[in-house]
Amino acid sequence: xxxxxxxxxxxxxxxxxxxxxxxxxxxxxxxxxxxxxxxxxxxxxxxxxxxxxxxxxxxxxxxxxxxxxxxxxxxxxxxxxxxxxxxxxxxxxxxxxxxxxxxxxxxxxxxxxxxxxxxxxxxxxxxxxxxxxxxxxxxxxxxxxxxxxxxxxxxxxxxxxxxxxxxxxxxxxxxxxxxxxxxxxxxxxxxxxxxxxxxxxxxxxxxxxxxxxxxxxxxxxxxxxxxxxxxxxxxxxxxxxxxx
Numbered sequence: 001x002x003x004x005x006x007x008x009x010x011x012x013x014x015x016x017x018x019x020x021x022x023x024x025x026x027x028x029x030x031x032x033x034x035x036x037x038x039x040x041x042x043x044x045x046x047x048x049x050x051x052x053x054x055x056x057x058x059x060x061x062x063x064x065x066x067x068x069x070x071x072x073x074x075x076x077x078x079x080x081x082x083x084x085x086x087x088x089x090x091x092x093x094x095x096x097x098x099x100x101x102x103x104x105x106x107x108x109x110x111x112x113x114x115x116x117x118x119x120x121x122x123x124x125x126x127x128x129x130x131x132x133x134x135x136x137x138x139x140x141x142x143x144x145x146x147x148x149x150x151x152x153x154x155x156x157x158x159x160x161x162x163x164x165x166x167x168x169x170x171x172x173x174x175x176x177x178x179x180x181x182x183x184x185x186x187x188x189x190x191x192x193x194x195x196x197x198x199x200x201x202x203x204x205x206x207x208x209x210x211x212x213x214x215x216x217x218x219x220x221x222x223x224x225x226x227x228x229x230x231x232x233x234x235x236x237x238x239x240x241x242x243x244x
Contacts, residue, residue: 051092051093054085054089054093057083057084058079058085058090058094058100059104059107059108060083060108061078061080061082062103062104063104063108064082065078065079065082066101066104066156067146067148067150068149070156070158071156074097098167101167102170105156105167105170105174106170109152109156109174110174110177112146112152112153113174113177113181114181115144115146116134116144116146117134117182118178118182118185120134125194126194127188127189128189128194128242131239132236135212135231135232136232138216138223138228138232139223139225139228139229143220147216147220149220150216150217150218150219150220151212151213151216151217153171153178156171157213175209178205179202179206179209182205182208182209183201183204183205186204186205187201195244204242207238211235
């Protein structure tokens, strides 16, 4: 039997026939697939690049590293390992360690202040029991995870002498943010007649933050039950003196 001459149209008709099942197991390639660089030519899911997500991963990792080691001890290698990002990605978003720490101070620390200290005071008629509860939990198992290893703001501020003027001003800006937020809540409590009106709200806020800063500068591992109870007792005494 003579071989049938090759026909492009006949070949195409065989490929596209609806009842032809010869190609049922053929992998359909779409824009979500690509040839992997180390896959021997095999198709793999295409890597989706999300610059915002990468930047956030770097910030979260840097925040954790700064909490652990402070600015001077923070390791770029640890940040890359924790975030799973490349050195190229880090330097694409931040020109260096100082710029990365700047972003941590500006973007992460105010969120820490809100989450741990200020948000719970919002729309509460009497803020004093809430403030006392915040101190009580520092010695319990339900202490905020953000305070593991100590206060991240206090950790940075403790090494402020080694930092340049720009970083010191940024750290002070976070403290001012905390003072303004707490003073505003104290003023609202004065309006609600749950705090004495003969005290200056900003001065009270300054004293409370300074007290917390001093206590939280000591890492949790070095806080005994005795020191926790002593601090909580004196803090409660001070808050009770704010009653009308």
